[in-house]
Amino acid sequence: MAIDYNAMPEAEFRTMLRDFIRAECTPNLLFQGRRVRWKEIEPWTRKLAAKGWLAPAWPVEHGGMGLGAEKLVAYHDEIDNAGVSRGLEMGVVMIGMLLLKFGTPEQKAHYLPRILSCEDLWCQGYSEPNSGSDLASLRTQAVLDGDHWVINGQKIWTTLAQDCTDIFMLVRTDPDAPKQKGISFLLARMDTPGITVRPIRTLAGEEEFCEVFFDNVRVPRENIVGRANEGWSMAKALLGFERITIGSPKVAQVALLRLADLGRRVGAFDDPAFVETYTRLQLDVLDHVTVYERFAAVLKKGGDLGAEVSILKIWITEVYQRITEYTLEVAQEYGAVSGPSRIGGGEVDPLGFFWLSRPATIYAGSSEIQRNILSKAVLGLG
Template identity: 50%
Template sequence: MPAIEPKPHQDLNPLSDPDFRATTRHWIEANYPPHLRNPQRRLHIAEGRPWYDALSRQGWLAPNWPREHGGMGLSPAKHLILIEELERHGAARLPDQGITMVGPLLIRHGTEAQRAYHLPRILSGEIIWCQGYSEPDAGSDLAALRTSAVREGDEWVINGQKIWTTLGMDGDWIFVLARTDAQAPKQKGISFFIMPVTTPGIEIRPILNLDGHDEFCEVFFHDVRIPADSIVGEVNQGWTIAKNLLGFERIFLGSPFQATGALDHLMRLICHLGRQDDPAIRAMLNELRMELEDHKSLYTTFANQVRRGESLGPDVSMLKINLSALYQKITDRMIAIAGEHAALLDPLQDDQSLYPASAFIQARPHSIYGGSSEIQKNIVAKHVLGLSETMR
């Protein structure tokens, strides 16, 4: 299909799916910085800024935001096509907490003033966001958090600690869950706050991950004072908002993006090693392709719910459970095939786009962050299948 040259912020929904694919593929190939293809790790914003700015100018940063708020307003089918084309080209994942989480939340729960200030700045890249959820004793059981927020006059005073804050050192603002009623049941006394990371009393410390990169941080709050209007939604209603936001996150974390990229990586590795004609290898690849197509179908089901404005139920947990298992399965196969290359974190010397050991390590935490697979399975067992504790 011939590609059109899309104008900035043009509505592409009227295009047929094949024309949309051709158009996005052409634009990505023409505008994506070549040196950022197939990065070995998550990029910091300073590294990914050229691509962020290109998407911002084109109006393509927020595919699923409504057009009236500056997004592309794509249908689920076209959103999947765009993801596939980004993956096909080896595009890096940008620091996207503002795009995938804060933006949708403010559109649904924020005040007019919060939307007017933050949404344009997310889309321009002026404000990069990070997430203040997990704590040392409140990870999968997030409702056990102990970070506190106490109202004093026209301010809230925040004290506590967050951990595993992805790319926290790049953030300009942070969204934080904090306990506002210590006497209420643990899910009833939590509120949702937003604040600049430059607020006095906030301290950010990087954490090196298993392959030596500073992807994560821990964040400390020492008598941090923020204005009263820094709260999103009602006092003590933060858990309800957080569950909606976790639904958005699990849609994103359950997207085919990482599994598709890993499968492409595996196929390129197989060709590099000259094993593409091995019957056992071909059978293994066909099995993985079919599993990936099944997952894409599941993803589309939930994406359609979001597009129709429907609330996501507990069954959305199936999406991340399935994706985590598939993503790790693909990288398991990668390690099994890589031979001596599996022992090195660095890319292959004769092809810098192949790094099987690092890809394997990157897939390990997927079954932990965003709600561990064990917790997600418990949610499905209890709230979808109706199984009691004794039956489980």
Template identity: 70%
Template sequence: MATANTMDYNAMDEGEFRRMLRGFIAAECPPHLIDQARRVRWHEAKDWVLKLSAKGWLAPAWPVEHGGMGLNVEKMLAYHDEFDSAGVARHPDIGIVMLGMLLVRFGTDAQKAHYLPRILSGQDIWCQGYSEPGAGSDLASLRTSAVLDGDHWVINGQKIWTTLAQDSTDIFVLVRTDPAAKKQRGISFLLARMDTPGITVRPIETLAGDAEFCEVFFDDVRVPKDNIVGAVNDGWTMAKALLGFERLTHGSPKFAQMALQRLAALARELGVFREPAFAETYARLALDVADLTATYARFAETLKSGGALGPEISVLKLWGPDLYQRISEVMIETAGEHGVTLGPSTIGGAVFDPLGYYFLSRPTTIYGGSNEIQRNILAKTLLGMPG
């Protein structure tokens, strides 16, 4: 059961706040979740998630009245910086960083009362049913349908690249509820239990050998009529809001920060900071990470103050994953022969997985809206260029 927060973390001195987080992480975070160069599964992260939940620290961005920490931007950045500096792996958190914030903003009182506590307690683990084989970056072309039949929606179709669907208890899914309407206007946002009859999950193995993504098939899947978030055929509003949260998440500096920290540790073990070429490369990457962090803080402040994330959020989605990939490439080059070894290797007196970081960074420029699509958004909406 999640613990309600009674402490005003925003009133704390930042140094005290950081020391509090650092001490808890050092004492409680399982060693197997430190410096993982892959996405961890629910069974690996469950105990840690429940510890964070019991502490009231699982949802730093959520309002206090909904069980979150209610952190302002400065404390939010400090929170993520401490977890990332310690090398804590990202746990299955789609319910926290995506659906939870969406329900806070658009959900009914009944939906908030039912789902938010279950997310915080670890009872419900969510996955995202957006992309389809014929509707990836062009999400509005989705064809998965939902037809109202009495008190239930009947869903038919397929989703793909669904992260950790095999570990999830629930899925939020975009469906077409009015095939005659224009693409964006006939879409609705539904919630479904993964054990509902008619749902089939098929894992997809990645280049790194992990089953991080899945296909999800819907065959006459019946979900209650009240499982819709927002109005019927207004799912695109939900989608845009959630994509804003997602692009903020995917553009977060934490991925680049963690990779940069591992690169620095690797460089110290190999003694390459003495080499001028590497020192210059590292300095440029560190400055880029600092700039990304400052830009992220601006967008996070807009979101936390109740503002909407406009098309300019695509800058963050472009920049963060690209920087993450560039750091992973330097890590491979720096590691030399160990850079082409699959799995952890002992280099000097420490263990590193350069190829793991490289593989983990590859899809970041594709998911959440490919970088090519983000450039088109910026060109059309901010620069006024023809589509």
């Protein structure tokens, strides 16, 4: 019989996860200064899958853990506290959730087990050149031709597309409709003829994301999720829980731990200037934790989060960047070294952490876009 994790006392649930991470997650995946590739994280992902813990938010009848909001927060807390790298999670957190909500019985039966068995690895094809923040202006087109959709266009910033077997994408299916109205949600195998993947090298020298080109790509008609031209509202409906996880204090808390560790190694705690800056950053994180806990309490009681939740992502990603910038300064000459350096008897990668923090104010809604939301929907300006 499946374990009812929601009935478990929270402390026991957290200990169970912590013990598992300690026993099974290898050090090369902990506190990494870069986004890891599938081959590196595959063994850990398969261990989670074998345990039935790969999809914490999915219902039990579909192979998930069926966690309610409280345990879901605890699950993510434990993974983040341990510093475990993010895997290829788009299958579980995005398309899996979408199919659970809007997929046909056939789509659920086909795709969900393949996500859980790690047979299918999904990437997200939303952004295009000139359509990022203003995503609804996207131009990749799909036209129905008999039993197939024919796709032409280009996606960009597709995280780890080169490691994936499948892509879910937003495409324009009615060019004459108002821009949010003519968009549909399509699925495609990455090995379909006409798809070309070109990795993009980041500032850190990693091939973390890709351009994906579609040249007369034919996918079966049934590869649409939901109804044609209703893709935009479905994509928005996916935001739910993600709105709080992207504002989690964890990234900044981990960065602060790293800064403290480095500070101890180089004797910086004897320097009042360091102590002052460190304390200010620590208080900035603690302020955030207080606000985050208020939002989390609303979720735990089954409530919905309003537009004001945008403050979480703005605040924490900007503090995160201030911490990693200051870490570079404290690391002195090591701050310019690419890859881990031995500092004070241990390995530290200050530059890796700096690079990792840079895109945080861009993805999942940039700081400017989040500020627009706050000013319009919360403050009633403009």
